[in-house]
Amino acid sequence: MTFKQILFYIIITLCFASSVLFVNHNYSFYDRPIAEVIKTDLEDTNQITDIFNNKDQLFTQRIIAKLKNGEKKGELIYLINEYSSSGAYDQEYHVGNELFVSINKNTEKNTDLTGSIKEVKRDKYILIIALIFIFTLLFVGKKQGLFSIISLAVNAALLSYALDVYVNNSDINLLLICSISAVLFTVISLLLINGFNEKTYAAIGATLLGTFISLLIAYLVIWVTSENGLRYEEMQYLTRPYKIVFIAGLFLGSLGGVMDVAITMSSSIFGLYEKNINISVKALKTSGMDIGKDIMGTMTNILFFVYISGSIPMLILYLNNGSPLAFTLSMNISLELARALAGGIGIVLTIPISLYTSIFFVNRKRARR
Numbered sequence: 001m002t003f004k005q006i007l008f009y010i011i012i013t014l015c016f017a018s019s020v021l022f023v024n025h026n027y028s029f030y031d032r033p034i035a036e037v038i039k040t041d042l043e044d045t046n047q048i049t050d051i052f053n054n055k056d057q058l059f060t061q062r063i064i065a066k067l068k069n070g071e072k073k074g075e076l077i078y079l080i081n082e083y084s085s086s087g088a089y090d091q092e093y094h095v096g097n098e099l100f101v102s103i104n105k106n107t108e109k110n111t112d113l114t115g116s117i118k119e120v121k122r123d124k125y126i127l128i129i130a131l132i133f134i135f136t137l138l139f140v141g142k143k144q145g146l147f148s149i150i151s152l153a154v155n156a157a158l159l160s161y162a163l164d165v166y167v168n169n170s171d172i173n174l175l176l177i178c179s180i181s182a183v184l185f186t187v188i189s190l191l192l193i194n195g196f197n198e199k200t201y202a203a204i205g206a207t208l209l210g211t212f213i214s215l216l217i218a219y220l221v222i223w224v225t226s227e228n229g230l231r232y233e234e235m236q237y238l239t240r241p242y243k244i245v246f247i248a249g250l251f252l253g254s255l256g257g258v259m260d261v262a263i264t265m266s267s268s269i270f271g272l273y274e275k276n277i278n279i280s281v282k283a284l285k286t287s288g289m290d291i292g293k294d295i296m297g298t299m300t301n302i303l304f305f306v307y308i309s310g311s312i313p314m315l316i317l318y319l320n321n322g323s324p325l326a327f328t329l330s331m332n333i334s335l336e337l338a339r340a341l342a343g344g345i346g347i348v349l350t351i352p353i354s355l356y357t358s359i360f361f362v363n364r365k366r367a368r369r
Contacts, residue, residue: 012138016131023124027069030100034121035065035077037097054320057085063093065101067113077101077113093117147192154192155185159252174240178248182211182255190263198361199270206262206354207255213353214258214346215251218338222247231334246335254343257303261347262354264295269358277366284359292351300344307336307343 027034044060063079079101083090093099098121104114137145162181166174186207194200222230227243235242268291269284311332318328 012135016135019127019131020124023127026123030069032100032118033070033072033103033115034068035079035099035101035115036068037063037065037093037095037099038076039064040093040095059083059085059092061092063117065099067101068098072103072113075113077103077115079115079117081117091120093120144193151189151192154188158184158188170240174244174248175251178251179212182252183208185255186211186259189259194263194267198365199266199358202269202354202358202361203259203263203266206266206350206357207259209353209357210258210262210346210350211251211255213349214254214342215247217345218250218342219247230338231331250339250342253307253339254303254346257299257343258346258350261292261295261299261350265292265351265354266358269355269362273362273365277369281359281363284362285355288355288358289351292355296348296351299347300340303343303347304340307340308333311336 041062042059043062046058047055048058049055059082061081061083063081065077065079067073067075067077079099081090081093083092100118100121101115102118104116134149137148139145141148158181162177166172166177186204190200190203190207194203222243230246232242232246235245238245265288269288272279272284272287314332315328318332319325323331
């Protein structure tokens, strides 16, 4: 490695170490009381069975913890934790866990502090996972990895801002906001990661065309079928038009897969051209379609598993409570399946679109030679 690379990794390592040190001693930055568990005792255990013969165990745990911030910093607080073996909404705590707690205000002087557990302080674990992700990107991708991190941060900020604008302005169309966001996501991501060149321009054009065409097809199908088969129950608490919200999510959800296919196809076509500048357009088309067929199946499967996997807990819950299989599937995966199908359509359409877009830019590059 060069001296600059060594210096870069040293700086990154120091930044990582300082951030880990900070997050392990940042109690004073929180307004809520934080307590570290120093002792736990299992007090009671009960086994329960519901009407559907689902069995679970309930546990009562007594906890002694030490307050890490606030006026009563350093004092002990006594807590009770009730949790189940299924752990759906609760969990067992161990020595060393840090908890956000509330302190009972009616505690008299010269008596032990008592309170209740609100949630776990997880910032250090989140930071460690984030640092591993960032370090892996930088180690493998180097400069492109750095730009990938910047692109991810910028896109997250843009999405947060777009949703904030929509929430605070009820008269703004969500699809319009998502369309503008999709264009910005695509342009920023591909330009930052791949630079200003014909390959990137071809990928941008193919991504936008593939995404918007798939959205149009999905919208037409929903309109023609009068939304039959789509169960919007999970959106029942929205105060905004659920159909528009669903289509907006479908739109942005397919963008990632379409972008991946577009840049893969574009890179492949330009790679073939750069290895043999005399390669014919027919050979580029044949090779490009072969590449597209190879990635088409895996990408559509990825979309399917990504969307369906989020419904597994609800599927198990419905089936455990005696719901029929057909009802369970229709209630829980209709929207996810629609998203997967729309994304799959976008991926399949993007293959020929990106192929011919890339060939167009290859021919332009040839003409300038």
